[in-house]
Amino acid sequence: MILSSPIYKLKRRAKLLARDNDIRLHEALNQIATKEGFKDWSHLASNYSKSTPAMEIMRQVSSGDMVLIGARPGHGKTLLGLELTALAEKINRTGYVFTLDYNETDVWDRFEKLGFNPRDSSRSVVVDTSDNICAAHIIERLAGAPDDALVVVDYLQLLDQRRSNPPLDEQVRALKKFATEHGAIVVMISQIDRTFELSSGGLPTIDDIRLPNSVDLSLFDKMCFLNDGEIQIEMAA
Structure with a gap:
């Protein structure tokens, strides 16, 4: 039910x-x-009783969705993203992790904390820690993939750290276009501005997303915010 x-x-x-x-x-x-x-x-x-935030997100996402997960450091946004990739096979997808923040050993160590063993899975998770990660790199990796993809990008604000990469807004638009055309689900982990910690508490909102460069946040279909063990999943405006 x-x-x-x-x-x-x-x-x-x-x-x-x-x-x-x-x-x-x-x-x-x-x-x-x-x-x-x-x-x-x-x-x-x-x-x-065994439902987790990742399972709740899985119940709400659809093909072509772009999802943003936002939290301050240490509040579980990366582990949530990894749990989503580990659960991808349950909706007949292959999970992909593209990270500019961690090395491959770090990623698999975090998978181990989640109790995920790829050898017990019918579909392996793909981990990419290349320094060249950007929208074009992600799309190229996925273009020949035989299965529908659930993609986690860690993290949004690092995609345009190289001057040779297109502006961040352009990259997000490219990923949204790819997701729509190929039925992929793209989850982007995002930093929250440190000024949030000076607020009265509660959960971050769309206004707390750190955007050193402009991005049209309406490109995201759903947003998920975490803080101190609380989570809120909402439709983007």
Whole structure:
């Protein structure tokens, strides 16, 4: 059974329901669960107890989507991206990791922390740590791929660090065009501006994305923000 919304959104909906109707939270949770087709919240939770943020993202992405994952350092955005590539085979895709931030040993060490062993997978994950990574390099690598791809790029702000590379906005447009035409899913990990840490807390938003060079963020179909163990997945404006 597919939920109408991710678990975290259902919980938020229950909190609002409890507040607005002056009922206990467990009663509101049970009402939400019943609407989702379960006996009660415990029944729902038992069916989705192993759900992770990556699984929730997987349920919401479609062919041709561009997804942005944003967080400050140390809040799990890279591990989330790697978990998405490890799960790619579950939606009949091959996972690709293009990183300008880590070497190949670092990447596989992080896969190991996730409990992912490529030898146990019917589709191997492709890891590319070339210094030449840019949109053109990614598209060239994927052009001859026999399978639909789920691509994670680590990370957005490094794509135009070389002066010989096109402007960042041009590269994002090229990747979006490729995703649309080939049915790929492209996930781009993004830095969040350090001024966010001076804010009152909560989760980053689209306004907190660090953009040293202009990018049309409407090219992204979905955005995912992380902070202190919390996560929010939203449609781009």
